[in-house]
Amino acid sequence: MPKSIVIHSYKGGTGKTSISANIAALYAKNGKNVCLLDYDFRAPSMQVLFKPDIHNTLNDFLEEKCEINDAIKDVSSKYQLKGHLYVGFADASTESMKDMMTKDRNWEMKALHRTLSGKNKLYNELGIDFLIFDTSPGVSYSSINALVSSDFIIVVSKMDDFDMAGTKEMIHGIYSSLGRKTGLLLNRIPTEQFPLGAGQKELENAMGKEFNLPFLGIIPCYCDVQVNGGKYLFVVEQPKHPFCQALSEVINQMEKHLEKT
Ligand SMILES: Nc1ncnc2c1ncn2[C@@H]1O[C@H](COP(=O)(O)OP(=O)(O)OP(=O)(O)O)[C@@H](O)[C@H]1O
Numbered sequence: 607m608p609k610s611i612v613i614h615s616y617k618g619g620t621g622k623t624s625i626s627a628n629i630a631a632l633y634a635k636n637g638k639n640v641c642l643l644d645y646d647f648r649a650p651s652m653q654v655l656f657k658p659d660i661h662n663t664l665n666d667f668l669e670e671k672c673e674i675n676d677a678i679k680d681v682s683s684k685y686q687l688k689g690h691l692y693v694g695f696a697d698a699s700t701e702s703m704k705d706m707m708t709k710d711r712n713w714e715m716k717a718l719h720r721t722l723s724g725k726n727k728l729y730n731e732l733g734i735d736f737l738i739f740d741t742s743p744g745v746s747y748s749s750i751n752a753l754v755s756s757d758f759i760i761v762v763s764k765m766d767d768f769d770m771a772g773t774k775e776m777i778h779g780i781y782s783s784l785g786r787k788t789g790l791l792l793n794r795i796p797t798e799q800f801p802l803g804a805g806q807k808e809l810e811n812a813m814g815k816e817f818n819l820p821f822l823g824i825i826p827c828y829c830d831v832q833v834n835g836g837k838y839l840f841v842v843e844q845p846k847h848p849f850c851q852a853l854s855e856v857i858n859q860m861e862k863h864l865e866k867t
């Protein structure tokens with residue numbers, strides 16, 4: 607059964623784009639057919655990482671100017687991936703970003719229907735195994751549309767008080783009311799805060815109690831990921847990097863929860 611995964615967070619800069627792109631590439635490396643959609647219409651980023659020659663964007667798809675198949679690009683040969691990796695890009699022009707912020711509820715309802723029908727088309731016509739959405743932080747309509755279209759939500763948070771308080775609010779206010787399976791991933795944890803040995807299990811238990819969500823993992827703040835995360839896909843260029851190993855483990859944890867009915 608194909609699955610749809612959304613990477614979301616309360617605050618910006620938690621690592622959603624880096625994590626979604628690398629998880630998508632990791633799945634494709636392992637022979638899965640993956641489609642990664644940039645649903646961060648307020649501040650698109652995927653074009654920086656994949657440097658595509660874009661014709662149609664996801665904005666065109668949502669505006670009914672093209673079909674979903676015309677708004678995605680197969681980048682798998684560029685990265686020599688075993689499976690297909692299709693990426694759908696958001697329009698990163700200032701004009702378009704401003705335009706997307708003025709959309710009303712009716713337009714967004716239509717966009718939700720487009721998203722759901724696009725998802726079925728990707729599953730049925732392209733044999734997509736995993737559909738992965740990168741999103742804007744917080745409660746933008748496009749992020750809510752992605753969350754509604756998902757089977758699993760990866761909530762990414764840093765370990766500071768602002769982030770944690772906001773994440774807790776989103777769990778109660780959004781994720782639980784949507785009834786989607788949700789897991790918590792802590793990312794960009796400074797070395798001084800990073801638990802070692804048994805401390806990791808303690809932190810996992812404490813987080814489980816605090817957030818009442820499955821814990822997917824904790825990833826340190828790596829200086830080289832900070833510097834090069836927007837330049838290339840770590841899972842392609844540096845597959846042995848601990849960042850990639852941590853993401854593999856996140857996938858394992860998530861799949862355990864996806865399997866549960
Ligand atoms: N584990 C990590 N260690 C160090 N740097 C990281 C890590 N994860 C992501 N980063 C870096 O943090 C910055 C923000 O990451 P990213 O753009 O993926 O976050 P985001 O949640 O998508 O942000 P936004 O909400 O603005 O879209 C980037 O410079 C990225 O390379």
Ligand SMILES: [Mg+2]
Nearest residue numbers: 622623646651
């Ligand atoms: Mg982002």
